[in-house]
Amino acid sequence: MTGSNSSGSSSQSLHSQGTINPVNQAVVSTCKANTTWGKEHVKEMLDFLIDKLPEMGDGEFKMQTWNQVAVHMRSKFPLAEGEGERTAESCRSKFTRLKEDFVVVKALKSASGFHFSEERGACIMLETQDTWLDFVKHNQGSSKFRNKGFDFYDEMLQLVPHKAQGKG
Numbered sequence: 001m002t003g004s005n006s007s008g009s010s011s012q013s014l015h016s017q018g019t020i021n022p023v024n025q026a027v028v029s030t031c032k033a034n035t036t037w038g039k040e041h042v043k044e045m046l047d048f049l050i051d052k053l054p055e056m057g058d059g060e061f062k063m064q065t066w067n068q069v070a071v072h073m074r075s076k077f078p079l080a081e082g083e084g085e086r087t088a089e090s091c092r093s094k095f096t097r098l099k100e101d102f103v104v105v106k107a108l109k110s111a112s113g114f115h116f117s118e119e120r121g122a123c124i125m126l127e128t129q130d131t132w133l134d135f136v137k138h139n140q141g142s143s144k145f146r147n148k149g150f151d152f153y154d155e156m157l158q159l160v161p162h163k164a165q166g167k168g
Helices: 039-051 063-076 088-110 126-138 153-159
Strands: 018-020 027-029
Touching (some): 039 063, 063 088, 088 153
Antiparallel strands (some): 018 027
16 A cells, blocks of 8 residues: 555545535535625614614624624615625624724824825825835734725724723
């Protein structure tokens, strides 16, 4: 058995890209469609969460709330063909990314050396380029806000606990 390996003569990885059809050995894709998040979807989710603020415990929403969000989103936005479902987990994941962006934008708004606009971002010009580069170097995730705003600042200000915003 010298020179052989435990995976036999197959040159494919044991980690497949889906299930293998035993009849013709074709890989059947098990990938789900991506969930699309337009501004209207995000706004609806955040408004729903704002209504659920009294249920927030320890600065986080419970899984029960995320399940309610998913049901609400399905009722407001029936799935279009090829669109991924907004599950409790996808809603929670989207909120986590929004929370990370919010923390960056909050730091941008309080930074000196440039002005942050919720419509146009940090509005970097030639005279503020060096200040911007220094800020980006020390604030992961901030580069995308160079000339792009953050539409959900006011909603996130209500939803992100002050402790997570960088306050005591």
